[in-house]
Amino acid sequence: MRMHLSAAAAGFLLLAGMGAAAADTVVIQPEQETVIKEYVKKQPLASVKLPGVELNVGTALPDTVELHEVPNVKYRYTVIDNRTVIVDPGTHKVVKIIE
Template identity: 65%
Template sequence: MKKYLITIAAGLALFAGIGAAVADDIVVLKPEQQTVVREYIHKQKLASVSLLGVELNVGTALPDTVELHAIDVPDVKYKYTVVGDHAVLVDPDTRKIVQIIE
């Protein structure tokens, strides 16, 4: 019984660690930035790129072949691109998707 409880505790600790790692990747833009970024991206009418085999999820790294575009909004370090008709914010240092813009 004691081994069973230790296994459960270890599993929960691992799960909590994974949750903390994922939480670090969450983008927190101020509400006014969200609106300005969304409007900026929609006005640009950037052509969509197709990436076969790449799932659009927060945390997915985009290949180096995908061109990232600057966002002309103060205090926003992220870049963006359009993949499969979805605009995505990308951390330019890691190339990971940090937010999918609807």
């Protein structure tokens, strides 16, 4: 009986962890992405290099990276290694990389 409870508890914790990870996933609606892309095209920025930082969704950028506002959009953007990066201004985490 004890073995069954431990396995069930472990399974529950695993599923709870997966749920928490899924809650961190940011979905940018296609309309918002279009607005961001059009704005970025009109407001080009110089590309920044961040040695030692692997650029992926979820990567937290250093606070020294300047983020730029897109009107009427929650997220900010910057250009790193010639890639437009959409960032959550509260956490400085990359939420999308626009190629």
